[in-house]
Amino acid sequence: MAQPWAGGRNPVGIPGTEARDETPKYKASSVEWLGDVPEHCEVKRIKYSASVNDETLAETTEADSVDIGGVDAVDGIVALEQMACEKAPSRARRLIETW
Numbered sequence: 001m002a003q004p005w006a007g008g009r010n011p012v013g014i015p016g017t018e019a020r021d022e023t024p025k026y027k028a029s030s031v032e033w034l035g036d037v038p039e040h041c042e043v044k045r046i047k048y049s050a051s052v053n054d055e056t057l058a059e060t061t062e063a064d065s066v067d068i069g070g071v072d073a074v075d076g077i078v079a080l081e082q083m084a085c086e087k088a089p090s091r092a093r094r095l096i097e098t099w
Contacts, residue, residue, distance in 0.1 A: 056093040059086040 026036040029043045037043060057063060062084055070079030085093050 053094055055095045056090050057085050057095065059084075059093075061085040061093075065092070 025039040027039050029035060029037045031043060034043070062082055064080040065083035065088065066077055066080060070077060070081070072078045
């Protein structure tokens with residue numbers, strides 16, 4: 001089998017990127033700017049795969065906040081400050097959801 005990479009190694013180290021015996025098959029995506037996609041891929045609107053989080057803390061909430069000046073490149077977050085949410089933009093008051 002001919003290997004596309006030296007020694008047949010997977011240089012990326014990501015599962016699914018190993019050398020293969022066959023050339024992948026493609027299909028039309030039905031999206032003009034996207035073109036053809038690998039046959040095993042599903043093409044769907046992003047709104048069916050992602051959601052926008054519009055939930056925010058109330059303006060009356062007091063919360064710990066991280067200002068950009070409180071972040072260090074080496075140590076990460078080095079300072080928290082209490083901030084009334086009424087002073088924060090809505091993007092800073094978003095509730096974080098975990099799946």
